[in-house]
Each structure stands twice: as structure tokens, then as C-alpha cells.
Amino acid sequence: MKIVFYGAGNMASAIFIGMIENRVVEPSDIYLTSRSMQEKIMFFKEKLGVNVSYDDQELLKDADYVILASKPQSFPAVAERIRPYLEPKTKVVSVMAGTQIKTIRRELKTENPIARIMPNTNAMVRHSVNGISYSENFTDRDELIELMESFGTTVTVGEDEMHNITAATGSGSAFLYYIYEMYAESLMELGFDEEEAMFLTRNLVIGAGKMVEDSELSFSDLRKNITSKHGTTEAGLNALDGEGLKKILVTTLNAAASRSEELSQDEDE
Numbered sequence: 001m002k003i004v005f006y007g008a009g010n011m012a013s014a015i016f017i018g019m020i021e022n023r024v025v026e027p028s029d030i031y032l033t034s035r036s037m038q039e040k041i042m043f044f045k046e047k048l049g050v051n052v053s054y055d056d057q058e059l060l061k062d063a064d065y066v067i068l069a070s071k072p073q074s075f076p077a078v079a080e081r082i083r084p085y086l087e088p089k090t091k092v093v094s095v096m097a098g099t100q101i102k103t104i105r106r107e108l109k110t111e112n113p114i115a116r117i118m119p120n121t122n123a124m125v126r127h128s129v130n131g132i133s134y135s136e137n138f139t140d141r142d143e144l145i146e147l148m149e150s151f152g153t154t155v156t157v158g159e160d161e162m163h164n165i166t167a168a169t170g171s172g173s174a175f176l177y178y179i180y181e182m183y184a185e186s187l188m189e190l191g192f193d194e195e196e197a198m199f200l201t202r203n204l205v206i207g208a209g210k211m212v213e214d215s216e217l218s219f220s221d222l223r224k225n226i227t228s229k230h231g232t233t234e235a236g237l238n239a240l241d242g243e244g245l246k247k248i249l250v251t252t253l254n255a256a257a258s259r260s261e262e263l264s265q266d267e268d269e
Ligand SMILES: NC(=O)C1=CN([C@@H]2O[C@H](COP(=O)(O)OP(=O)(O)OC[C@H]3O[C@@H](n4cnc5c(N)ncnc54)[C@H](O)[C@@H]3O)[C@@H](O)[C@H]2O)C=CC1
Pocket: 006, 007, 008, 009, 010, 011, 012, 033, 034, 035, 036, 069, 070, 071, 072, 074, 077, 078, 081, 095, 096, 097, 118, 119, 120, 121, 170, 171
């Protein structure tokens, strides 16, 4: 298997580290390139034993998959590198938010099978949620799904639904981290020092995550089990509801999904 990553940043590295650690590929199957010779990809070469190259012809020769893992704004430059050397057997897989299959096809001037995936950085710990959609001619889907399930769970969606998946789970963990960040800062307002606030929040989040993983109960039942009638939790939850938490989250998710739509429209111009 030869899998070539154009881009070795936060998302790509979470994917190839997840794949290698879960032994679905050998480090020698992975080829990395980036914008310029960067310390970061040399570090991956030394630490993981993956291949690194800036020779596009050599990179794309006999490649089974090419993974487009740059920012959408860098894609035209990436496409220029790939276009001359893309072989008919190579499947194209994009992780770029908002970049449509038809745009990838147009920029690469290719009829090759193309899939879009929307993972998240939880790939690093095998818990990414991967939205996936395919071009019609992407027939050999099982192999790609197997590769992706090495670092998470996979949900097949129509390309139009990618905007919502991008908001819900692509960006979603950032929203949760931000809530944890704000929680820790709020503990400091309560009087804890920074170290205590971080320690308490971190362990609270880890414990809650493990409860979600291990328990059969719904989020709502887990919450109710903590909430005594007329107790402290009820008082806090009433205050939270009064601030309109759900409305805030709906606004957040709509903003992210709209940005994904905007990114896809930019390309049409
Ligand atoms: N970070 C995340 O949690 C997620 C990111 N994504 C998508 O993944 C993509 C990458 O995001 P990040 O990894 O966060 O960005 P990043 O900034 O960490 O990495 C971008 C990579 O692209 C490379 N690159 C730029 N121009 C290039 C070129 N001409 N040739 C080869 N490589 C080039 C850079 O050298 C860098 O390695 C984006 O399109 C984003 O929409 C999708 C899901 C989640």
C-alpha cells in the first residue's frame, strides 16, 4: 500500500499516527510532503519511520491513495504539484473542509475516484468520527472504510451533508475544548488558582468521558443522577438554562456549517 499525504499538519498527522499505531499500515506505506522542507516532517520521518519527499513524480508513482490535507486555500498550489503525475489507479481522498468533489476534479483535471472525508483530531486516540462521501465512480469503498475505521468510526453521507458533519464533529471537539477552557477559567473566578482549576477541570472531563464510554445511560440520565431535588446542581442548571446554552450552541454550529458552505462557494468563482 502506498498512501501519500500532501500536508502533514494537525489533521494529517492525527490520521497517519492513528493508522500506524493501529497497525493498519506499515510506516513504510506512508509518504509525506508539505509546503516546504519543514522540521516537522523530518521529525515524523525520524520518529515513525515514514517516507518524506518533495519530488512529486516519485511521490505519486504507483500511489494507491493521495490524501489532500492542506488548508483549502492552499489547494490550488497542491493541485499544481499533483496534476502532472497523478496516475489513473490512484484514489484521491480530501480532508479539506468545504472543498467540493467537482472542484477537486476540476483543479486536478482528473476522472479518478475521489472521496471527501471529514475526520477530527481524535483520530490520534482512535476516536475520530469520520464523515465520508464519494464520487460516483469511487467503487472500491470497503478498503477506504477499513483504513478509516483504524482511527475512528465512519458515517457515509451525501456531499451536501458534509457542511453539517464538518460543524458537528470536524470542528465539534474544538467547541467542547473551548467549553472546558471556559469552565477552568470560571473556576478561577470562584477562587481556585490556575493549577488547581486546570487539574480539577481535566479530571472532571476525563471522568465524564469515561462515564459516557462505559455507561449505558443517556446524557440526560447521567445528568439526572447528579441532580438532587432543590440541590446545588439544580440551582446551577437553572442558571445555565437561563443563559440560553442551547441557543448558543445552535448559533455556534450554524456559524461553522455556514462557513463550510462559504468555503465551497468561494471555489465556484
Ligand atoms: N485540524 C482539524 O481538526 C481538522 C482539519 N480538517 C481539514 O484538514 C486540512 C488541514 O488542516 P490542519 O491539519 O489543521 O492544517 P495545518 O496548517 O496544521 O497543516 C496544513 C499542511 O498543509 C501543508 N501544505 C500547504 N501548502 C502545501 C503545498 N503546496 N504542498 C504540500 N503541502 C502543503 C502544510 O505544509 C501543512 O503541513 C484543512 O483543509 C482542514 O479543513 C478537517 C477536519 C478536522
